[in-house]
Amino acid sequence: MTAASATRRGAAIAFAALALGAASVAAADRDAGRRKAEVCAACHGPAGNSVNPAVPSIAGQPAQFVATELFLFREGNRKDPQMSAIAAGLSNGDLNDLAEYFAAERPAPPKHRTAPENAAAAPALAHKFNCVQCHGPELMGQQHIPRLAGQQPDYLLAQLKGFKAGTRADIDGNMTSAAQALSDQDIQVLVDYLAGLSSGN
């Protein structure tokens, strides 16, 4: 148990030895994250590079994004049969360790191949629908916002449909709002484009 998990469990004992008398939390630890991430590989693939089109790649995602999503699963804001159960037992320290680990891993080149007509049409859509506003000009994500480039297509499709339906958790309402303007055709084009986009590898 880390000091952070002790904090979560309300155990005062972990604080006793600290300078300044402040309640202290363990610094984020990538190596600890690597050990804790062993269970993740079963679905998310080696080092977080998913080979399942329905499961997201988390290798090279921004650390703040990984920790935020795990937090939302744990707190019940975002729901998934597997992830809710896995996140339920994680401390804040665990979330940060896992985030540090996955953020430092290299994303694998995408297997998906975008149809040429979608590759031509999608950049204008990504601009029109404000994707690049938050996810960045290369759609690589930043801070609490995920990398979309090279993400698994079935996963992207499910998320966009969920945002459009208002059923996908959203910390600030931005994606729910943005998805309202997307037609089913727009979603298909964007997904095909994003899934084949280079993630800097």
Added chain:
Amino acid sequence: MRDLAVAAAAMAVFTVAHAQDKPAAAPPPSWHQGKPPALGESTLHPFAPNLAGRSAKDLPTDKLKVPPGFKVEVWAEGIPEARSLARGEKGTVFVSNRLSKNVYAVVDRGGTREVKTILKGLNSPNGIAFSRGTLFVAERDKITRYDGIEGRLDNPGQGKVVVEGLDPTQQPGHYWKYLAMGPDGKLYFNIGAPGNIVMPNYTQASIMRVDPGKGVLENVALGVRNSVGFDWNPRTKELWFTNHGRDWLGDDSPNDTLHRVTSKGVHFGYPFCHQGDTLDPDYGKNRSCSEFAPPALKLGAHIAPLGMKFYTGKMFPAEYRNNIFIAMHGSWNRSTKQGYNVTRVVVNDKGKVIRSVPFLTGFLQDERGDPPMWGRPVDVLVMRDGALLVSDDYNGVIYRVSYGK
């Protein structure tokens, strides 16, 4: 956050329905609303907190600066998205959050601090106030009381509703509330504007109050875009509050502001007039700023003043007595960032502002960076010993500023 998502969806559907004759474009998020075409390529955006918090060991706390003789240290950490602060009679410090659902209690046990999650599953419980044994919690739609809270931190129960129906439109923007107990025994809270620059309804863009024994609402201040901090001048008993000006009018306009409420029901200008002297380019047509109450102080554009407290403690030097400390949470809507500090405002005996000066600084690392800061002050709290606590929602940390020793 499902309610928020639903609210955003409802808003978006509304927007789309009114734009059927135009090519479909993405409806703007509420922070994006009011962005003029000329700023269409702007990449400015708000910053989200690290919801799981960050360890103080990972933070450059050695960069924090306070005036000579003062000391700043980490007081507690591991409090996800630490927002508003309230102090109990027995020394408990209560901590709220905005994007999450919990209320925390920090219990000091002889120099070590234990963080307890005392309330769960609430709806954006940003506002908290403690009075006579009771913790009051303002969620986006209601205010609830938890009596005798310090004696039952492990089992606070369901609480009793003081007033509800405070979010009838499920508004997408500024839905979180600040809460404070007035010297008149009434609870004061804000209902923010439902977007950046929009026409509010009769209850929005206001500060209201409610007698917790009666549950009847009264207007206190109108035309207040979003106030997330207020306190009473201990000498004059007047209510003072901080207010966030609109976004997307440029790097230096308008100022966020500090106000005093000289009589109940005064209008402070939103959405017609900003900072007391600047008409809104859209809503200000055919209006005059002279009909609205001007601010007591302009604080800086987009600097995002949140919690404020008059300093009533005895630890700091005498010249700090009855000064105001304001937590600056921004800026984001500015190409060169400013703020991210706790500012001291000197007020004279008659309640007139003399000057303001940054007091706790060092959170701002790179004024052109993204993010530009490593921490963000949200609220301030004067402790019984006179020390000043400062919450930081970006990291889930509370700092303590003390003097002497």
